Amino acid sequence: MKTTISQVSQYVGQEVTIGAWLAGKRSSGKIAFLQLRDGTGFIQGVVVKAEVEEEVFKKAKSITQETSLYVTGIIREDERSPFGYEMGVTGIEVIHEAVDYPITPKEHGTEFLMDHRHLWLRSKRQHAVMKIRNEIIRATYEFFNKEGFVKVDPPILTGSAPEGTTELFHTKYFEENAYLSQSGQLYMEAAAMALGKVFSFGPTFRAEKSKTRRHLIEFWMIEPEMAFYEFEDNLKVQEDYVAFIIRNVLENCALELKVLGRDTSKLEKMQAPFPRITYDDALALLHKQGFTDIEWGDDFGAPHETAIAETYDKPVFITHYPTSLKPFYMQPHPEREDIVLCADLIAPEGYGEIIGGSERIHDAELLKSRIEEHGLEISTYQWYDDLRQYGSVPHSGFGLGLERTVAWLSGVEHVRETIPFPRLLNRLYP
Structure with a gap:
């Protein structure tokens, strides 16, 4: 079932696919947290190494900021999230890999940001x-x-x-x-x-x-x-x-x-x-x-x-x-x-x-x-x-x-x- 982030509340407990971009990520040896956006909103995708195929976890660790993806996973409620939901990722398909995205998580000056509006x-x-x-x-x-x-x-x-x-x-x-x-x-x-x-x-x-x-x-x-x-x-x-x-x-x-x-x-x-x-x-x-x-x-x-x-x-x-x-x-x-x-x-x-x-x-x-x-x-x-x-x-x-x-x-x-x-x-x- 393909849906959007703004509609995931309708699919709690179900597996869905979302077309998204990777806004950011962090990971440890056994888990990766993907910050996903699709224009309608932002949601966290959680990739657990022990629960997915090796290729999926490898992609989760290597994908770069603003790469476009189809992400598949189970929607679940999450009280810690401001959004209220997260996705337990089961599959990742890279659409287009973004290389050297200029706006990184570090601080940027106003003129730089305006040049890259x-x-x-x-x-x-x-x-x-x-x-x-x-x-x-x-x-x-x-x-x-x-x-x-x-x-x-x-x-x-x-x-x-x-x-x-x-x-x-x-x-x-x-x-x-x-x-x-x-x-x-x-x-x-x-x-x-x-x-x-x-x-x-x-x-x-x-x-x-x-x-x-x-x-x-x-x-x-x-x-x-x-x-x-x-x-x-x-x-x-x-x-x-x-x-x-x-x-x-x-x-x-x-x-x-x-x-x-x-x-x-x-x-x-x-x-x-x-x-x-x-x-x-x-x-x-x-x-x-x-x-x-x-x-x-x-x-x-x-x-x-x-x-x-x-x-x-x-x-x-x-x-x-x-x-x-x-x-x-x-x-x-x-x-x-x-x-x-x-x-x-x-x-x-x-x-x-x-x-x-x-x-x-x-x-x-x-x-x-x-x-x-x-x-x-x-x-x-x-x-x-x-x-x-x-x-x-x-x-x-x-x-x-x-x-x-x-x-x-x-x-x-x-x-x-x-x-x-x-x-x-x-x-x-x-």
């Missing part, structure tokens, strides 16, 4: 991070489908910048200028006017020359937009969504979190509702904590966000930022023109902003004036203005950065480990 992904730690990433994606689709959202795919090549910044990757689109998308938001607003509640999930690009542990050049965003949703409605969806993915990661990735040494007691506290603090109050809090150099109208950096987050044991919304700090499309506060109806959701433990969202401007004249104030060409955004001309409604949305969320939930320090092949300021290989 295509192989580093095979390690138990990286496997665990990718499984958590996959669970967040799976839970994302479940949440939005359950809530009646429609998946819409915005274009990756655009003719303008959603946030009016210069941090764009430029390319030629035949005779026109084009840019790699930094957000699908504007297109999702158009989709919301057609379909009510929509979400996108796709790659975005920022030509930002940053080397911090929170930044990638190419990253993935989940971007919902909702017609007839105002500021408070928007925050409620964000809370429910984040709480949902945390719950699913805890339930479905317990083994992976254990492999990574994640303190899950912290994640178990992350239930909605989440605390809120206005920009004004956050600024006062920072001044009390000794950040005297920051003034009203300044944006918060990583140290500021961390200091604010440490005041709480849950993610915290920082709301109502100054208008001058935010993109042109954000709805102003009804009683204060100097602030907008927006919020950033800051993750605890120093992981920073994972969500940025706002109510969007729905008045055509106000939108036009904001476009002009930001020095943008109104003709470029004519289609976006059309959304306000033909049946405009209050609407809101947000964007969640997948990689920062993966880093937070898995507890890894740097976002480069949270995407299969990271694109960094000085890295385009492999």
